[in-house]
Amino acid sequence: MANTKKILLEHINVPGIETYEVYRQKGGYTGVEKALKKLTPDEVVEEVKKSGVRGRGGAGFPMGMKWSFLAKPEGVPRYLVCNADESEPGTFKDHYLMKCLPHLLIEGMIISSYALGANKSFIYVRGELMYVIRILEKAIEEAKAAGFLGKNILGTGYDLELVVQPGGGAYICGEETALLESLEGKRGNPRNKPPFPAVKGLYQCPTVVNNVESIATVSWIVNNGGEEYAKIGVGRSTGTKLISASGHIRKPGVYEIELGLPVDEFLNSDEYCGGIRDGHHLKAVVAGGSSVPILPAHLFMKTANGEGRLMSYESLSEGGFATGTMLGSGGFIAMDETTCIVRNTWNFSRFYHHESCGQCSPCREGTGWMEKVLHRIEHGHGNMRDIDLLVDVAKKIEGNTICPLGDAAAWPIASAIRHFRDEFEWHVTNPGAASKPGAVYQHLNEMSV
Amino acid sequence: MENIAPQLIKVTIDGKEVQVPAGTSILEAARMIGPEVAPPAMCYYKPLKGTGGKCRACLVKVTAGSEKDPRPMPKLVASCITQAQDGMKVENYSSPEVIEARKGVVEFLLINHPLDCPVCDQAGECHLQDFSFEHGTGGTRFEEDRRTFEREDIGDKIQLHMNRCILCYRCVYTADQITNKRVHGVMNRGDHSEISTYISNAIDNDFSGNMIDVCPVGALTDKTYRFKNRVWFSKPVDAHCDCEKCSGKVTLWYRGEEVIRVTARKNQWGEVEEFICNTCRYDRKKTSDWTIEGPMKVARHSVISANKYSNKLVEKPSFALKYAAQNYKEVDDDRPYDKNLSEIKKSEDYKALMAKNEEFFSK
Ligand SMILES: Cc1cc2nc3c(=O)[nH]c(=O)nc-3n(C[C@H](O)[C@H](O)[C@H](O)COP(=O)(O)O)c2cc1C
Ligand code: SF4
Ligand code: SF4
Ligand code: FES
Numbered sequence: 001m002a003n004t005k006k007i008l009l010e011h012i013n014v015p016g017i018e019t020y021e022v023y024r025q026k027g028g029y030t031g032v033e034k035a036l037k038k039l040t041p042d043e044v045v046e047e048v049k050k051s052g053v054r055g056r057g058g059a060g061f062p063m064g065m066k067w068s069f070l071a072k073p074e075g076v077p078r079y080l081v082c083n084a085d086e087s088e089p090g091t092f093k094d095h096y097l098m099k100c101l102p103h104l105l106i107e108g109m110i111i112s113s114y115a116l117g118a119n120k121s122f123i124y125v126r127g128e129l130m131y132v133i134r135i136l137e138k139a140i141e142e143a144k145a146a147g148f149l150g151k152n153i154l155g156t157g158y159d160l161e162l163v164v165q166p167g168g169g170a171y172i173c174g175e176e177t178a179l180l181e182s183l184e185g186k187r188g189n190p191r192n193k194p195p196f197p198a199v200k201g202l203y204q205c206p207t208v209v210n211n212v213e214s215i216a217t218v219s220w221i222v223n224n225g226g227e228e229y230a231k232i233g234v235g236r237s238t239g240t241k242l243i244s245a246s247g248h249i250r251k252p253g254v255y256e257i258e259l260g261l262p263v264d265e266f267l268n269s270d271e272y273c274g275g276i277r278d279g280h281h282l283k284a285v286v287a288g289g290s291s292v293p294i295l296p297a298h299l300f301m302k303t304a305n306g307e308g309r310l311m312s313y314e315s316l317s318e319g320g321f322a323t324g325t326m327l328g329s330g331g332f333i334a335m336d337e338t339t340c341i342v343r344n345t346w347n348f349s350r351f352y353h354h355e356s357c358g359q360c361s362p363c364r365e366g367t368g369w370m371e372k373v374l375h376r377i378e379h380g381h382g383n384m385r386d387i388d389l390l391v392d393v394a395k396k397i398e399g400n401t402i403c404p405l406g407d408a409a410a411w412p413i414a415s416a417i418r419h420f421r422d423e424f425e426w427h428v429t430n431p432g433a434a435s436k437p438g439a440v441y442q443h444l445n446e447m448s449v
Numbered sequence: 450m451e452n453i454a455p456q457l458i459k460v461t462i463d464g465k466e467v468q469v470p471a472g473t474s475i476l477e478a479a480r481m482i483g484p485e486v487a488p489p490a491m492c493y494y495k496p497l498k499g500t501g502g503k504c505r506a507c508l509v510k511v512t513a514g515s516e517k518d519p520r521p522m523p524k525l526v527a528s529c530i531t532q533a534q535d536g537m538k539v540e541n542y543s544s545p546e547v548i549e550a551r552k553g554v555v556e557f558l559l560i561n562h563p564l565d566c567p568v569c570d571q572a573g574e575c576h577l578q579d580f581s582f583e584h585g586t587g588g589t590r591f592e593e594d595r596r597t598f599e600r601e602d603i604g605d606k607i608q609l610h611m612n613r614c615i616l617c618y619r620c621v622y623t624a625d626q627i628t629n630k631r632v633h634g635v636m637n638r639g640d641h642s643e644i645s646t647y648i649s650n651a652i653d654n655d656f657s658g659n660m661i662d663v664c665p666v667g668a669l670t671d672k673t674y675r676f677k678n679r680v681w682f683s684k685p686v687d688a689h690c691d692c693e694k695c696s697g698k699v700t701l702w703y704r705g706e707e708v709i710r711v712t713a714r715k716n717q718w719g720e721v722e723e724f725i726c727n728t729c730r731y732d733r734k735k736t737s738d739w740t741i742e743g744p745m746k747v748a749r750h751s752v753i754s755a756n757k758y759s760n761k762l763v764e765k766p767s768f769a770l771k772y773a774a775q776n777y778k779e780v781d782d783d784r785p786y787d788k789n790l791s792e793i794k795k796s797e798d799y800k801a802l803m804a805k806n807e808e809f810f811s812k
Pocket of ligand 4: 489490491492493501502503504505506507508527528529530
């Protein structure tokens with residue numbers, strides 16, 4: 001599948017593509033013209049539905065379906081909010097997209113807002129990315145000057161105001177209801193659901209929250225048709241996906257892949273990751289950002305039935321949590337044999353401990369507990385009982401919390417113990433050796449790839 | 450004539466059926482059946498809008514979603530914020546999965562709790578004590594350091610022991626909803642969240658004292674009552690007065706002839722329905738300030754009722770107690786202090802320790 005179709009990053013290397021003039025020369029904003037002049041809002045929703053594009057923020061919920069759930073009571077404003085809070089360890093695609101192609105997002109926002117009947121839309125950008133916020137604001141000014149934003153856009157009578165909001169500086173503000181709270185100026189605590197944002201969202205009005213990448217696909221879909229988009233990809237994983245590749249690979253970076261690309265090709269071909277760094281081999285992979293279960297190399301490359309895995313929602317989750325994982329937000333982290341899984345798991349747990357909002361007791365107390373136990377094991381003070389304790393605590397958090405951060409904190413730990421239990425046990429039985437900096441347990445019958 | 454009565458729906462909880470108005474939560478429906486099926490609630494507080502969903506003590510299993518869609522729900526749900534549906538079937542005390550999850554919630558609430566009940570004013574009327582007695586285990590699996598905070602005065606009448614707080618947010622909602630200006634809230638995140646006022650602001654307004662009553666634990670205590678008494682030594686009496694600020698309906702807590710504390714009245718579920726003003730709470734501590742109505746009806750199983758009134762007044766939630774007894778035996782921990790003492794006494798370690806002790810004291 002060499003040189004697969006690029007939908008989002010087609011013009012990424014064109015000099016000056018971040019400016020309105022160059023973006024327009026390359027065919028930018030034709031999607032807005034087509035949508036606003038030739039299509040009704042419902043027709044745009046219909047195209048997005050036909051495309052089968054799934055939310056790129058992590059959960060993979062079909063975008064067209066989400067849009068059609070939006071409540072439309074008379075006389076109540078509706079809102080579109082773009083989730084650009086991207087803070088998941090291992091995920092950095094939205095950052096790249098906004099930095100290099102701000103107009104692609106803005107074009108998507110205009111079309112999506114039109115489709116949903118929103119006259120004021122928000123882009124909630126991770127607070128640390130101040131320079132990206134300035135890029136977006138500049139792009140909005142340019143679009144406004146060209147008549148694509150503001151009152152009576154292109155003479156169609158449609159008004160839209162676009163607001164960029166710096167985030168509150170917390171991972172949890174990426175959870176959609178916490179994001180809405182934060183956007184309203186409150187503490188970023190996730191809300192109890194139901195009611196869902198589609199019914200009561202921002203300021204208690206019907207709201208759609210979508211990821212940056214999801215919204216950026218909309219202009220291509222409108223220009224080329226939903227059916228055309230659905231032809232790309234495999235099965236229910238339609239279209240292309242941005243993957244943030246990091247870890248022990250030769251060429252880390254953001255890649256646009258056609259969904260259904262074999263993982264072997266993604267990992268080893270020179271078009272993408274370029275293989276594991278010289279002299280080393282793959283040990284484990286976190287395929288979709290830190291929240292998804294970690295997989296050992298052999299289960300990542302092939303499913304438990306021996307089929308080669310593909311980069312798609314379905315293929316990666318084949319085997320459930322026992323032997324599979326999830327595509328998540330596409331944060332691909334490859335680890336070679338120099339990685340200590342216990343240390344890595346502790347590191348992740350530290351993140352979730354730090355980022356729990358502290359509303360519900362299982363997540364608030366459990367994340368801290370797990371981090372402390374993992375810290376002990378990693379530093380040579382663990383015992384065998386601790387390993388089962390971690391599994392049990394993770395189980396008591398999972399599914400019992402207000403928002404999915406609890407699950408996200410539990411999964412990496414549960415999966416690391418599921419697949420690398422011997423490594424945890426080695427830390428307990430060889431505390432001296434294991435707690436030395438850089439010490440890594442060598443699996444006996446490791447599958448090298 | 451048009452029927453304006455709300456539509457009634459049928460819900461089954463632990464095998465008991467009840468008819469409730471549409472829109473009722475599972476927890477409220479269970480309370481209508483009675484204490485034997487009512488889930489515990491550590492954060493939900495009916496009189497305060499928006500409470501609930503946080504502590505996860507009230508998790509239940511929905512085995513049939515509704516008449517129309519009888520599929521079970523995939524996860525346990527928080528009964529205080531989940532609306533009952535017509536034909537819904539719920540398992541509460543009868544589900545081992547629920548009991549196990551609650552055991553987890555008790556454990557989570559206790560790992561960073563100081564367990565200083567012997568010196569805590571709330572002991573004896575503490576919901577966390579009740580909850581852990583009914584649903585917890587005897588031991589702990591937590592070996593790490595607890596997170597701690599400094600004690601803090603918030604205003605001249607209330608002291609905050611953040612270490613004891615379970616972050617139910619009730620006091621925050623109270624300040625939001627019954628006082629005209631909230632000056633305290635939750636700072637920070639995760640297990641370092643704390644209830645606090647910004648830059649040591651004092652909380653002073655006429656209804657702030659109610660935060661003490663809504664607090665399920667001993668995190669917010671009445672400074673005029675601190676360390677004066679253990680609740681089970683006092684006699685609660687319902688009384689009222691003509692107050693221009695509040696309903697004036699209170700409970701007086703007597704020790705001997707002296708009124709040592711004034712609180713709002715709590716119902717069977719430990720909830721205050723009529724909040725009282727600070728004048729009634731702090732400044733009317735003479736019997737002559739009040740018209741006495743009679744002994745407080747203690748409807749919860751509580752040490753407060755012990756040896757005071759006839760047992761008939763106390764409706765014991767026998768279901769809960771039965772499960773508590775079962776859980777109590779099921780200690781899944783293999784450390785020595787959970788074993789039989791006689792067994793421990795036989796061990797070499799124990800003998801060595803005793804020998805060392807003797808050596809020490811003989812010097
Ligand atoms: C703890 C947590 C953090 C999240 N962070 C992000 C994020 O940074 N960016 C994002 O797009 N979605 C994030 N999500 C997912 C959002 O809640 C939501 O599902 C998503 O924005 C919906 O957009 P989509 O349908 O386009 O994927 C997060 C979810 C959770 C539970
Ligand atoms: S699961 Fe964690 S992050 Fe989510 S609401 Fe509960 S405490 Fe907050
Ligand atoms: S101080 Fe009391 S009422 Fe306030 S959050 Fe803590 S436990 Fe709840
Ligand atoms: S009472 Fe329902 S979650 Fe706290």
